Amino acid sequence: MGNPILSLRKFFKRHLTIVFIPHTVNRPIKTTFTFSFLIFIALLWTGLTIWATYLTTKHIDYWRLKLDREMIKFKLLFFANELKKSQELLAQVKEKDQQLRELLEMKTKKAIITQKNVGQGGPSPSEQLYFQKLIEKKVHELDVKDLNLQVKALQEETRKQLASLEEINSFISYQRAVYNATPNMWPCDGNITSGYGFRVHPLTGMYEFHTGLDISNVQGTKIYSTADGIVKYTGWAQGYGKLVVIDHGFGYKTCYAHLWKILVKEGQKVTRHQLIGLMGETGTTTGVHLHYEVWIDGKITNPKRFLERDHFFSRRH
Structure with a gap:
């Protein structure tokens, strides 16, 4: 075997001739290159190609990264402004919440007093100042952590406000139910002929306690339920005659006696x-009238305290 180094040197010294034959010139053009020169040119071309590709890729990545940063900054600024609007809206809701509570006089209710933290609070002046500084920052100074903290604080305030509004809704629903169950109107048109309390019985002449109000009028006068409820009893009762008893809930019951006709x-x-x-004179009675009773938690009470709230309501019907 020959010397490999010598063989390699001979290979690089070999020549390659390229002949160009132009159409306009009869004489051909010859160019001769050594293999070492061609290999150098090939390596140089490959290196330049790799370098150009690297620079192009780096340039594209740079602009892509810059564009991404600009988009992130824009989104952060937009998000910060939207967060500020949300806080302002929440502040308005809290103000309306407070106005509702004052309107409903909820601060005097025991159930509300025990819930000291519900619907109260909000960002402190220092927190508001901090957020204002955050909004006034330049775009490149916006911090995702700062915004995230503000979002969490806003979410917590929103949850508190939602709980407060739910409490107000429950309070209003409860008060509406209590109001609808309270017998606060006259059961019929007429005049009171015998009040609640001790009296001389018109038939027996005995001094005894009268458990309701007697309201007189002509037979057939319309009798109305004085509150929402469920009819618990209809029929005849000793002394009461034809009778309707209504359970209104929340401890309220009403009794309508001496009826001519029962319509429920x-x-x-x-x-x-x-x-x-309809008004009549059934049972123990001296004439046509309605005997009306109001019971609260199983105890008889004076119906007149409720009638005075809506005096002679039935006259408007």
Whole structure:
């Protein structure tokens, strides 16, 4: 075998001739290159190509990264402004919440007083100042961590406000239900002929306690339920004659006695102002009238305290 180094040197010294034959010139053009020169040119071309590719890729990555940064900055600024708007809106909601509580006098209610933290609070002046500085920062100074903290604080305030509004809704629903169950109207048109309390019985002459109000009028006068409720009893009772008893809930019950006709059935739901019967003189009575009773938590009470809230309501019907 020959010397490999010598063989390699001979290979690089070999020549390659390239002949160019132009169409306009009869004489051909010859160019001769050594293999070492061609290999150098090939390596140089490859290196330049790789370098150009590297620079191009780096340039593209730079502009892509710059564009991404600009988009992130824009989104952060937009998000910060939207966050500020949300805080302003939440502040308005909290103000309306407070106005509702004052309107409903909820601060005097025991259930509200025990819930000291519900619907109260909000960002402190220092927190508001901090957020204002955050909004006033330049775009490149915006911090995702700062915004994230503000978002969490806003979410917490929103949850508190939602709980407050739910509490107000429950309070209003409860008060509406209590109001609808309170017998606060006259059961019929007429005049009071015998009040609540001790009296001389018109038939027996005995001094005894009268458990309701007697309201007199002509036979057939319309009798109305004085509150929403469920009819618990219809029928005859000793001394009361034809009778309707309505359970209104929340401890309220009303009794309508001496009726001529009963127009409702046991178990029937009735509403305030609903016609339930007609005035008569059944049972122990000296004439046509309605004997009306109000019970609270199983104890008889003076119906007149409720009648005075809506005096002679039935006259408007």
